[in-house]
Amino acid sequence: MTTAEFLGLPHVSSRGPRRPLRVALVCMPWASLDMPSMAISTLAPVARALDFVEAADTFYANIRWADHVHERTGGRIGSEDYRRIVDGYYVATGEWVFSPALYGFEEPLDSPFHAAATGSGADLTAAAEMYRLSSGFVGRLADELVAGGYDVVGMTSTFDQNMPSLALARALKERSPRVVTVMGGANCDDVQGAALHRNFRCLDYVVRGEGELVLPRLLDLLSRSDPDGSPPAGDLAAVPGLCWRGPDDAPAVNEQPRAVVPMDSVPEADLSGYFDTFRAARSVAGVEPKVQIEGGRGCWWGEKHHCTFCGLNGSLMAFRAKSSDRVVREIENAVRAHHMLDVVFADNIMDMGYLRDLLPRLAEKPWDLRLFFEIKSNLGIGQLKVLAEAGVAQVQPGIESLSTHVLRLMRKGVTGWQNVRLLRDCRTVAVFPGWNFLYGFPGETEADYEEVVEQLPALWHLTPPEGVYRAVLTRFSPFFDDPGLGLENLGPSGLLKKVYKLPADEVADISYVFESRPAGISESVAERLRAAVDTWRANHQGRRLVAVPEGGALRIVDERTTSAAEERLEDPLLVAVFLATLKGRSAAGVTREVTAQGHRTTEERVTALLEEWRARRWLFHEDGRYVALPTGLGHE
Structure with missing residues (x-):
């Protein structure tokens, strides 16, 4: 099957002889341990559909890293320590852990990052032990990939996966320069991907945008090139979204694709690599694995009114979703294949059409599913009942605040009282809503919080937020793109700058998280809010109205x-x-x-x-x- 036939893409040249390719797709730490990577699970079938690809295997190095640490520490450090780094407040801890595998070892307790983070109150005891183990892990993984005869190794990177992926790319190049290294994922969007490519020569190619549009074309070119050389510059320049190097070794950056992938042309994800690795792992006894399904990409709300603080969709805001037929089939196949009833939708927002077709169909199935969706918080109780009857047990509704004025500053398109109504109705239909309380928005006032804080004891029977956090400035958000909205950009995270050994402007281009001058309410007001939420959390269990x-x-x-x-x-x-x-x-x-x-x-x-x-x-x-x-x- 050709690339064009598979994805309905424009014709890909097939001139000249081909060589078979072995492809490895790697998910490095710090991806979550409890579910598969949609990136490598989806791209593996894309690669396998090409007749010149001999193998396309997935490697869940995140789970193997948790096992490696567990074994080397005699079980003292395990999956819970891993989770703390994934969920931790201190930016770049996961990047720092793998920095010696890229830059060389230095005593962790003497590193600038350690001094800055612990000085701010971070406990890096477990992270420092992991730091000492990362180089050995990366080296062993690189040895395995080289021994496996892989011609192309692709790495997906989101949040703290940059440093682990770069370290692996460097280790592969040191062992076998002929191995082609490719990096993609959310961390490679727009200027970030170009910056990673020009600063790290261990990356042969960086993919910006959706991999389904780029990877097949790149593999096609590699299959027709000498393993000791590169495809012709003219051919590489025609691959949208690709970062590559020309004959003069200068980095080149192709414009990102303007087209988006139709969801029903995306192949069904192959989750077997994750579940095989998970079931063989020794460090994940306390982790409950879940099937992950991708129903849609982008954000239909963000297309209309981009929330001021949100940068999650990057340059791929355009919303599209799979048909309900596709989703039902994928859920059934995954549940039967992997004997899992917990199903997490990776979508940043649920397609509202699923309330009319997908969810009623799932409600008719004799399955005891436990589904998770991200939803908009203005759903009515009738819509929540549809979710509950289909087996949706948990939602992330993006509540963020109980103040209408603050929510308008966020452009959430919902009111504070609607959010309270949602909490009440979720309790009524037995759907758990996970949420955080955000503050720190330009234009908010103490009065916005006084009335809310005074009434929080009335909500003790409803689900409290998991925490109270100051809004963070992130790339691609309206706050980042428009300084006129009032959040002053002070540059990339100070902790991240202590991890990357690069000029400040290059770190800025790589970064997703930035520091900003505090806006909105004072920390004293925020502490009153935090104390009231802590009291709510402490008094929630067993309460009812x-x-x-x-x-x-x-x-x-x-x-x-x-x-x-x-x-x-x-x-x-x-x-x-x-x-x-x-x-x-x-x-x-x-x-x-x-x-x-x-x-x-x-x-x-x-x-x-x-x-x-x-x-x-x-x-x-x-x-x-x-x-x-x-x-x-x-x-x-």
């Missing part, structure tokens, strides 16, 4: 404190007023709703009721709207 319909009455059971209480609303007007707050309404809106139902009342009377219930923490009030807090009721 439930409304139970009893004929035409409502029984409200309040177990948010140690002194549980119950109250029954029997007056039809009171019941109608309370139910009118389920969607979130102003006092005037509630009044219109209940009078339309035939109840006689005034806005003054309704306001008095709402304020009474707010004082009892039955309602959340924000941006002029009252939202009922008890779980257990529908509102659509």
